[in-house]
Amino acid sequence: MSLKGKTAIITGSNSGIGLGVAHELARAGADVVINSFTDRDEDHALADEIAKAHGVTCRYIKADMSKASDCRALVEQAGACDILVNNAGIQHVAPIDEFPLEKWDAIIAINMSSAFHTTAAALPMMRKAGWGRVINIASAHGLTASPFKSAYVAAKHGVVGLTKVTALETAREPITANAICPGYVLTPLVEAQIPDTMEKYGMGRDEVIEKVMLERQPSKEFATVEQLGGTAVFLCSDAASQITGTTISVDGGWTAL
Ligand code: NAD
Numbered sequence: 440m441s442l443k444g445k446t447a448i449i450t451g452s453n454s455g456i457g458l459g460v461a462h463e464l465a466r467a468g469a470d471v472v473i474n475s476f477t478d479r480d481e482d483h484a485l486a487d488e489i490a491k492a493h494g495v496t497c498r499y500i501k502a503d504m505s506k507a508s509d510c511r512a513l514v515e516q517a518g519a520c521d522i523l524v525n526n527a528g529i530q531h532v533a534p535i536d537e538f539p540l541e542k543w544d545a546i547i548a549i550n551m552s553s554a555f556h557t558t559a560a561a562l563p564m565m566r567k568a569g570w571g572r573v574i575n576i577a578s579a580h581g582l583t584a585s586p587f588k589s590a591y592v593a594a595k596h597g598v599v600g601l602t603k604v605t606a607l608e609t610a611r612e613p614i615t616a617n618a619i620c621p622g623y624v625l626t627p628l629v630e631a632q633i634p635d636t637m638e639k640y641g642m643g644r645d646e647v648i649e650k651v652m653l654e655r656q657p658s659k660e661f662a663t664v665e666q667l668g669g670t671a672v673f674l675c676s677d678a679a680s681q682i683t684g685t686t687i688s689v690d691g692g693w694t695a696l
Contacts, residue, residue, distance in 0.1 A: 442469035445470070447469040447471045447520075448520050450524065451475055455624070456624055458664065460524055460664070461489055462489060466493050473497065474504075474527070477501065511556050511557070519564060520560075520564045521568055525574070527549050543590045546591055546594050550591065550598065554575050558605055574618075576618070577599050580592045582686065606685075615680065617684070619670050619671065620688045623653060623656055636652070666689055667689055
């Protein structure tokens, strides 16, 4: 399928899943806008790499997804938004009674509220263009819970709820809204959790990956950023036109347990 002529904005995409999704949408022909809150040479170099690799245009736009005004400015600066992928996210792990307030606020803002603000700015553009796809990167933690991840689980459940509302408000239009719910994917966000988990459980890296991280992932394999990108491309296809307001799990069987 070709996404030629479509513009995709992917939030939080100078790394991990967002970068993988940007590559796959560009491979399918979309012009892409990648984003994070930094403004380094390497951020712009990533955009150049995507453009060269797939023969599309790719721009890097700095915007801090913890700020409502930046979320909306990202979409405005992009100038067009046919495909919106809300992906920016952070994690913090602590019991509820010790959970730092600033971490709660940051996770709710970046992982959940940003999707509300970008969607609000993007829907008028999709309506004008007569076509649109909202793809929210939620998580298996948008459908299930784990202890010590209160803010993350609350935010991801919130994203799934927002996805359903977006789908209902656009149900009579050629716009769909869905959430992709990955299980564990080996990205910098997950890599950063490995040392602490090794220390907590007194295990080596491989044992932590198999027995702790992938404990609930029956396939015992990480999902890959390419698989998530491929799922996003599918959601942009004609075959997916009647898929809206739902979740697609890419979790090696996690939510079947
Ligand atoms: P990552 O750390 O590699 O990527 C997170 C991205 O968000 C980065 O590009 C980072 O720069 C960006 N970001 C962070 N704070 C931001 C801010 N304030 N403004 C703009 N951008 C910001 O992590 P990832 O694993 O690729 O995670 C991407 C998304 O996928 C997240 O929403 C995460 O919750 C979700 N997810 C990841 C996994 C996994 O196992 N890796 C599983 C389920 C869901």
